[in-house]
Amino acid sequence: MEHKTSLYSLRKTIGILGLALPLLLLAAHQDLISSMSHYYYTAGSVFFILILSAFGLNLINYKGYPKKEGELLSDRFVTTAAGICILITVLIPTKSENPLGQLFFTGSPYLFGHESNGFLGAIHLLSAALFFILLGYMSFFKFVLNHNASASRNRLFKRCGIIVWASVGALVAIFALEAILGINFDTIIPAYTFWIEWVAVYAFAVAWLVKGRIHLDVEKMMKTFSQEKSLEKH
Structure with missing residues (x-):
């Protein structure tokens, strides 16, 4: 029972962090830029770094259930790999070039920030993609x-x-088209990466919240509220 309670808490934590991330980034920087990763270079960096680091640590700490016969990968392997990927995404940020809007830290080095279009940028993109895939x-x-x-x-x-x-x-697909056609889709759909990332983050956040039985917490809260209102009437 204690093991299940711990799993539910971890799942809810991951889900709540996912729901909060894009909102906090926008609230902190108050400007829409190319992707969530670009908020690393803004006043929203505190939320980007802390929330994604919390993602990683919670996922690595998530044991899940033992691998069953016939399963390809265990819960522990999948979430640990995802946790490592998102920590790499934080430690090796995206390039600081060509975002929409104004970057708070433009013009000066910031933590592990860089302007590389090559190896470092590829590592960031690959680790972020693997995180979502897992x-x-x-x-x-x-x-x-x-x-x-x-x-x-x-x-x-x-x-x-x-x-x-x-x-x-x-x-x-969009990145490939940009490279082939030599155009920037941000000029057509501003911050398209940010919006697509938001969809992905909310999809897995909802899954983890439902798996964490968040509805039981809501029902309990509503029941407590109803009881308190009933006592006030009497």
């Missing part, structure tokens, strides 16, 4: 293994996984 895998393949879960919950988990993967696929 969490999509967790939602699509792992969260549906509970035989006591309803069919509707399992459909939600699978859809969340598909949305995460589709978001990664869309970004890869």
Whole structure:
């Protein structure tokens, strides 16, 4: 029972952090720029670094359930790998060039910031993509293994996984077109990367919150509120 309670808490923590991330980035910098990763160079960096680091540490600490016969990857392997990927994403940030809007730290070095279009930028993009792919895998393949879960919950988990993967696929396709055609899609859809990342983050956040049984907390809170209002009337 204690193990399950711990798992539920970790899942809810990951989900809540996911919901909060894009909102806090926008609130801190108050300007829309190319991607969430570019907020590393703004006043929103404190939230970018802390929340993604918390993602990584929570995922590495997430043990999940033991690997069952026939399973390709264990819960522990998937989440640990995802946690390492997102920590790499933080430690090796995206390049500081060509974002939309004004960067707070433009013109001076900031932590591990760089202007590289090559190796460092590739590591950042690859680690971020693997992070999303692994969490999509967790939602699509792992969260549906509970035989006591309803069919509707399992459909939600699978859809969340598909949305995460589709978001990664869309970004890869757009980046490839940009490279082939030599154009910047930000001029057509400003901050398209940020919006697609938001969709992916919210998809896996919803999956982790539902898996963490957030609805039971909401029901408990509503019940407590109703009881308190009833006592006030008497």
